[in-house]
Amino acid sequence: MQFIDEAEIYVKAGDGGAGAVAFRREKYVPRGGPSGGDGGDGGDIILMTDERLSTLLDFRFKREYRARNGEPGRGRDQNGHAASELVLKVPPGTLVRDASSGEVLADLRENARRWVLAKAGRGGLGNMNFATPTLQAPRFAQPGTEGEEKRVRLELRLLADVALVGFPNAGKSTLVARLSRAKPKIADYPFTTLQPHLGVVQYKDGRSFVLSDLPGLIEGAHRGAGLGHRFLKHMARCRTIIHLIDASQERDLLADFAAINQELSLFDPALGRKAQVVAANKIDVPEGRERAQELRRKLKARKVEVYLVSGATGEGLPELLDATVSALDAAPMPMPLERDVNPIAQAEAAPEAEPIADEREIDRRAREERAPPLTGRRKDGVPKVKAAKKAGQKPPAPRGKRG
Numbered sequence: 001m002q003f004i005d006e007a008e009i010y011v012k013a014g015d016g017g018a019g020a021v022a023f024r025r026e027k028y029v030p031r032g033g034p035s036g037g038d039g040g041d042g043g044d045i046i047l048m049t050d051e052r053l054s055t056l057l058d059f060r061f062k063r064e065y066r067a068r069n070g071e072p073g074r075g076r077d078q079n080g081h082a083a084s085e086l087v088l089k090v091p092p093g094t095l096v097r098d099a100s101s102g103e104v105l106a107d108l109r110e111n112a113r114r115w116v117l118a119k120a121g122r123g124g125l126g127n128m129n130f131a132t133p134t135l136q137a138p139r140f141a142q143p144g145t146e147g148e149e150k151r152v153r154l155e156l157r158l159l160a161d162v163a164l165v166g167f168p169n170a171g172k173s174t175l176v177a178r179l180s181r182a183k184p185k186i187a188d189y190p191f192t193t194l195q196p197h198l199g200v201v202q203y204k205d206g207r208s209f210v211l212s213d214l215p216g217l218i219e220g221a222h223r224g225a226g227l228g229h230r231f232l233k234h235m236a237r238c239r240t241i242i243h244l245i246d247a248s249q250e251r252d253l254l255a256d257f258a259a260i261n262q263e264l265s266l267f268d269p270a271l272g273r274k275a276q277v278v279a280a281n282k283i284d285v286p287e288g289r290e291r292a293q294e295l296r297r298k299l300k301a302r303k304v305e306v307y308l309v310s311g312a313t314g315e316g317l318p319e320l321l322d323a324t325v326s327a328l329d330a331a332p333m334p335m336p337l338e339r340d341v342n343p344i345a346q347a348e349a350a351p352e353a354e355p356i357a358d359e360r361e362i363d364r365r366a367r368e369e370r371a372p373p374l375t376g377r378r379k380d381g382v383p384k385v386k387a388a389k390k391a392g393q394k395p396p397a398p399r400g401k402r403g
Helices: 172-179 232-237 253-267 286-300 317-330 341-351 359-370 384-391
Strands: 006-012 046-047 063-068 084-088 092-098 104-109 114-118 151-155 163-164 197-202 208-213 240-246 275-281 306-308
Touching: 006 114, 046 092, 046 104, 063 084, 084 197, 092 163, 104 114, 114 151, 163 172, 163 232, 172 197, 172 208, 172 317, 208 317, 232 253, 240 253, 240 286, 240 317, 253 275, 253 286, 275 286, 306 317
Parallel strands: 006 063, 046 084, 163 208, 163 240, 240 275, 275 306
Antiparallel strands: 006 151, 046 114, 092 104, 092 151, 197 208
């Protein structure tokens, strides 16, 4: 299933039905009086969380939702039928924003929670409600009020206790598969993980927590480089971060550690303040163990504990789990991201991002330049006769009539 975590939709609640202007006219009932009924209420649009859903895929194909209008009133004191509400199901953890201002309207975390997205209009009163001793035959009624219409943006934030971050190919998916029953794709090339994966980690005494595997981060992720920037917002729900470092690479591990922390802080300062458990992975490689021990000595001077682990063999994982659970117990409840609290100020304070070249777009343009010219009856999407006339050339003769 395709993982869709953002969608923009337009919703329109139902309008209320108009009240009726009618008078009772029956045999043997002189001066029957007004008998116009009330209009029915329109249908509300409700958002309801459903734990069986894990993506906003349904809202990618249908982006406009309209509830039914209430029925108008009728004669003989008959009220119009109220319209039924329109229920839209979303996964827990969905954030609802106003599409124009970016203001957070609702944060739907609990399962089976209902929230009114668009309030319906009320039905108008019929003329039977306006009869008084001095106005016994009112010839007017109330129209129904209009339902609310909104354009909102839905954002899914995964509900995980611990987030796993690091550079691409650091062994995050292998660690998640080792600690839980999740089956993410594992390969020996970067950006194997294209979407987040959740796994439930079983701890001692029946305790468990949810671990999230996010795509790898690279330098410039807060500006849109790589894939991880699209999923950094999913860390808003977590309370602890496992910072995984690949010790088998011939790189400056201390610089990698600082680069990931800088990307988290630049994306949102709230992510940089979350508690971290640092782990050096792939110590099953001989060179990796030596580099991991060197990194431990350097970070010990900063009072940062580094755990040496191997996702392939399982070495060091019990100590890592103990440290993660201890960090979860000490961590406070997750605070909302600053871009969620004040999106306008966050956008103004953020530095202007430099344009980043899209390799796929560059490759597509190169293929178009290398492609041969179109042949057949059409040339560049235009019939050959029209193309030749436009270029001032003689059009080709039809088939079977060439001299």
